[in-house]
Amino acid sequence: MDVPKGATGKVGFYNEGFWGFNVDATKRYIASLHIRGDYSGSVEVYFNNSITGKKLSSAAVKVTQAESNGWKKIETPTFHPASSPGNPNNTFYFTFDGEALAGKSLHINLLSLFKQTYKNRFNGLREDLAQAVGDIGASWIRLPGGNNMEGVGFPYHFKWNETIGDLKDRPGRLGTWGDINTDGFGILEQMQMAKDLDLTVVLGLFAGLYLNGDIIAQKDIGPYVDLALSELEFLTGDTSTKYGSLRASLGFPQPFTVEWVEIGNEDYLNGGGPTYKSYRFRALYDAIRAKYPKMNVISSINPSPSPDKGNGEEHLKQWILRQEALGYAPTHAQVRAIASSVLKQQGDHKPLGKKWSSHFVERHLAVKTKLGRRTDWKRINAATPDNIRHLFNLYETVSWIPPRRRYNADEGGIMEGQGINGLVIGSSQESPNTVPVKTINARTWTSIVECISALGVALNPLVIFKAKSIQEQWFKKDFLAKHPGWHVTFSENGWTSNDIAVEWLGKVFLPQTQPEDPADGRLLIVDGHGSHTSDEFMTMCYLNNVHLLFFPAHTSHVLQPLDLGCFSSLKTAYRRLIGEHTALTDTTKVGKANFLEFYAKAREIGLRKENVQSGWKATGLYPKSVAKPLNSRWVVVAKRPAIPLRVTSDISTPKRGGDVVKLFAEKSGSPTSRLSIRKAAAALDKVAMEVILRDREIERLRVQLAQAKPAKRRKIVQDPNERFASLAQILAQANREPQQRVRKARNAVQEVIIVEGESSSESEEEPALARRSARNRRPTKYCMERDSSADEESD
Numbered sequence: 001m002d003v004p005k006g007a008t009g010k011v012g013f014y015n016e017g018f019w020g021f022n023v024d025a026t027k028r029y030i031a032s033l034h035i036r037g038d039y040s041g042s043v044e045v046y047f048n049n050s051i052t053g054k055k056l057s058s059a060a061v062k063v064t065q066a067e068s069n070g071w072k073k074i075e076t077p078t079f080h081p082a083s084s085p086g087n088p089n090n091t092f093y094f095t096f097d098g099e100a101l102a103g104k105s106l107h108i109n110l111l112s113l114f115k116q117t118y119k120n121r122f123n124g125l126r127e128d129l130a131q132a133v134g135d136i137g138a139s140w141i142r143l144p145g146g147n148n149m150e151g152v153g154f155p156y157h158f159k160w161n162e163t164i165g166d167l168k169d170r171p172g173r174l175g176t177w178g179d180i181n182t183d184g185f186g187i188l189e190q191m192q193m194a195k196d197l198d199l200t201v202v203l204g205l206f207a208g209l210y211l212n213g214d215i216i217a218q219k220d221i222g223p224y225v226d227l228a229l230s231e232l233e234f235l236t237g238d239t240s241t242k243y244g245s246l247r248a249s250l251g252f253p254q255p256f257t258v259e260w261v262e263i264g265n266e267d268y269l270n271g272g273g274p275t276y277k278s279y280r281f282r283a284l285y286d287a288i289r290a291k292y293p294k295m296n297v298i299s300s301i302n303p304s305p306s307p308d309k310g311n312g313e314e315h316l317k318q319w320i321l322r323q324e325a326l327g328y329a330p331t332h333a334q335v336r337a338i339a340s341s342v343l344k345q346q347g348d349h350k351p352l353g354k355k356w357s358s359h360f361v362e363r364h365l366a367v368k369t370k371l372g373r374r375t376d377w378k379r380i381n382a383a384t385p386d387n388i389r390h391l392f393n394l395y396e397t398v399s400w401i402p403p404r405r406r407y408n409a410d411e412g413g414i415m416e417g418q419g420i421n422g423l424v425i426g427s428s429q430e431s432p433n434t435v436p437v438k439t440i441n442a443r444t445w446t447s448i449v450e451c452i453s454a455l456g457v458a459l460n461p462l463v464i465f466k467a468k469s470i471q472e473q474w475f476k477k478d479f480l481a482k483h484p485g486w487h488v489t490f491s492e493n494g495w496t497s498n499d500i501a502v503e504w505l506g507k508v509f510l511p512q513t514q515p516e517d518p519a520d521g522r523l524l525i526v527d528g529h530g531s532h533t534s535d536e537f538m539t540m541c542y543l544n545n546v547h548l549l550f551f552p553a554h555t556s557h558v559l560q561p562l563d564l565g566c567f568s569s570l571k572t573a574y575r576r577l578i579g580e581h582t583a584l585t586d587t588t589k590v591g592k593a594n595f596l597e598f599y600a601k602a603r604e605i606g607l608r609k610e611n612v613q614s615g616w617k618a619t620g621l622y623p624k625s626v627a628k629p630l631n632s633r634w635v636v637v638a639k640r641p642a643i644p645l646r647v648t649s650d651i652s653t654p655k656r657g658g659d660v661v662k663l664f665a666e667k668s669g670s671p672t673s674r675l676s677i678r679k680a681a682a683a684l685d686k687v688a689m690e691v692i693l694r695d696r697e698i699e700r701l702r703v704q705l706a707q708a709k710p711a712k713r714r715k716i717v718q719d720p721n722e723r724f725a726s727l728a729q730i731l732a733q734a735n736r737e738p739q740q741r742v743r744k745a746r747n748a749v750q751e752v753i754i755v756e757g758e759s760s761s762e763s764e765e766e767p768a769l770a771r772r773s774a775r776n777r778r779p780t781k782y783c784m785e786r787d788s789s790a791d792e793e794s795d
Contacts, residue, residue: 565615
C-alpha cells in the first residue's frame with residue numbers, strides 16, 4: 001500500500017466479500033493480516049453498511065514495526081458488531097494512521113476475517129454449513145475429495161505435508177476450478193471436521209492421474225507411494241513415529257482413526273484405466289497392505305484390478321457361476337483365455353501353466369468340471385413354453401440391469417437389388433391380372449449388424465459387404481457426411497466371422513453404450529451364433545462388464561425384438577425404395593453406393609423408436625411379460641398323444657429266411673408248401689446279402705470320390721485391423737492426392753495375379769481383367785507407367 005506525502009487521517013482499503021457480508025451481532029469475529037515495513041500506529045478493522053454508511057463495529061491493535069523485522073502477523077481481539085443490519089450490503093475495512101505512513105509503502109499479505117466457527121475450532125468451519133452437513137445424518141465422508149486430490153495437472157495434486165502448520169507456510173497451488181487453492185483447509189482441519197461431525201473417513205490417496213490426463217510413469221511412481229504412506233503415518237501413527245510426532249507438535253497428540261482408503265479417483269476417465277490396472281493401483285495397494293494389513297482398500301474403477309491371485313480368481317469364479325446360470329458354462333479353454341487376458345492387462349505376461357485350469361477348479365470348491373451337454377434345438381420344435389419360460393428365468397437373474405442398458409443385437413441380410421411386388425397401372429385390355437415388371441434383381445448379399453436398446457434407441461450399424469476389400473467409390477461424399485458413425489467391413493461370404501464380431505463389439509457396441517460409471521453392467525441378448533461364443537468375444541464382454549444372454553436356437557421369431565419389431569418393416573421399406581428406383585431408371589444397377597443410400601432411408605422407417613419399442617413389448621422382454629411370447633401363434637403347445645390301439649396279432653414282418661420258415665412252416669402241412677417256403681426263405685437271404693454287398697461298394701466309392709476331389713485352396717487370413725474401417729477413415733482415404741496412389745502403384749507387390757472370370761465382389765460393376773501370364777515376374781517400367789497413368793485417368 002503506497003501512501004502519498006502529506007496524507008492525514010485514516011488510510012486503508014476494504015473488502016466487499018462475495019456479494020457482501022451478512023453481519024450478525026450475536027456472533028464473535030476475529031481478523032488478522034501480515035505486514036512488512038516501517039510503521040508505528042494503530043490498525044483498525046470494522047464493518048461498514050454500504051447503504052447507511054454506518055460503522056457497525058470496531059477493533060484496533062497498536063503496532064510498532066520496522067522493515068528490518070520482516071513480516072509480522074497482526075491479529076485483533078475478538079469483537080461483536082454493534083448491530084445486525086439484516087442485509088448483506090456491508091463491507092469490511094482495514095485502516096491505518098495516514099500521518100504515520102505519509103510518503104511510505106507498507107506491504108500487506110494474508111488478510112483474514114473469521115466469524116465464530118463450528119464448535120469454536122481454530123481455522124474452523126462456518127457454523128451454518130457445518131450444521132447443515134450434520135443435519136443430513138451422513139455416516140462417512142471422503143477426504144480430501146476427488147478432483148481436489150487429483151489436481152488440475154502436474155504437479156498440482158493434493159500434498160498433505162503442504163497443508164499443515166501456519167497458514168503463511170502453506171504454499172498453495174493452482175486450483176481445480178480455475179482459482180488458487182490456498183490449502184487453508186488442510187488435512188488436519190478436514191480430520192477435525194470429520195471428528196466433530198462423527199463421520200467415518202475414507203481417505204483418498206493420489207494415484208498418479210491428473211484431471212488433464214497427465215499420468216505418472218511407472219518408473220516415477222515411487223515418491224507418490226511414499227507420500228501416501230507418510231500421510232497414513234501422520235494421521236494414525238503414535239508419537240514415537242516420525243510423522244506421528246509431527247502431528248503431535250501441531251496440537252493433535254491423539255492419532256486419528258482411518259480404516260478405509262481409496263486409491264485414486266475416477267481412474268477410468270482421461271485414459272487412466274490401463275495404467276491403473278497395470279501398475280498404479282498395485283503399487284499403492286502392495287505398499288499399504290504391507291504396512292497396514294488390516295486397512296480396507298477401495299479401487300476407483302469397477303471391476304477392481306486384481307491385487308492378488310485370490311481376489312482376481314474370486315471375480316473369475318463368480319463370472320463362471322453367472323455364465324452357468326445364464327445357460328452357457330465356459331470351457332476350460334475359455335476360462336484360461338480370460339485369465340490370461342486379465343493378467344496381461346495387469347502387466348503380467350507370463351504364460352499360465354499347463355494344469356492351471358485344473359488347479360483353479362481344485363482351489364475353488366464352488367466350481368467343478370462337468371459334462372456339458374449341448375442341446376440340439378433342431379431336434380425339437382424350439383418355440384415351446386418350456387424353452388420360453390427357461391429363457392425368462394435366466395432373464396430374471398440380470399433384471400438388476402436397467403432397461404436403458406439392455407440391448408438386442410442381430411445380423412440381418414438384404415439382397416442389394418431385390419425389389420418388392422406391388423400394384424401397378426397397366427392396360428385394361430390385357431386379360432391377365434398380373435404383369436411382369438422389369439427389375440435388376442441383383443442377388444449380391446449384404447449383411448448388417450443392428451443393435452437396439454429396450455428404451456427404443458438404435459445404435460449405429462455395421463455393414464458387411466461381400467467383397468475382398470473396401471472400395472472408396474462405394475461411398476458418396478454426402479452419405480459420409482450424413483452418417484459419420486456408421487462402420488463398414490467386408491468378408492468373402494458377406495456374413496459375420498469371429499473377427500468381425502469382436503471388432504463390432506469393440507468399435508461399435510462398447511463405445512456407443514459406455515455407461516457413466518463402468519461399474520454399471522450392460523446386458524447383450526444375442527443368438528447362439530459361433531461368433532458370439534468365441535473366446536475373444538466372451539473375454540471382451542467379461543472385461544467390460546457386459547452380460548451375455550443367448551436365445552434358444554430357432555426361437556428368434558418369437559423372442560427377438562429385432563425380428564418382431566424392426567427387420568420386417570426395414571426390409572419392406574428397402575425393397576419399396578428399390579422398386580421406385582428401377583421404375584424411374586429402368587434397369588440401372590443398384591450398386592454399393594445406392595444400396596447404402598437406400599438402406600439409410602429404409603432404416604429411418606424400420607428402426608423408428610416406436611418400432612423398436614414394439615419389438616421389445618411383443619417379445620415380453622420389456623416391459624417384462626412371459627405371457628406375450630407364450631400366446632404367440634408360433635408357440636407349439638404339446639398335445640396329449642392319442643392312445644394307440646392294442647395290437648393283438650403275433651404276426652410281424654419277417655427280416656430273414658428263418659423268420660419266413662418259422663412264420664409259415666407250421667401252418668402248411670403239405671411237403672410241396674414246405675418246399676416252397678424254404679425256397680422263399682433262401683431267396684430272401686440271398687437278396688439280403690446282395691443289399692449288404694452293394695452298401696459296402698457304395699461306401700467304398702464314396703471314399704474314393706472324396707479322395708479324388710482336389711483340395712480347396714487355402715484362404716488368406718487378413719489382419720482384422722486392416723479389414724475393418726469406419727466411414728471417417730474411408731473418407732480420409734478418398735481425399736488423398738491421386739499422386740499418392742501413383743507412388744503406391746510403383747511400390748506394389750511384385751507378382752502377376754491370374755484373374756479368372758469375374759471379381760466375386762463386384763461381378764456386375766467392375767469387369768475383371770484377365771492377364772495372360774504363365775509365370776510370376778517383375779513388372780517392367782513401361783507396364784508400371786501405364787498402370788499409373790490409368791489410375792490417374794480413373795481418378
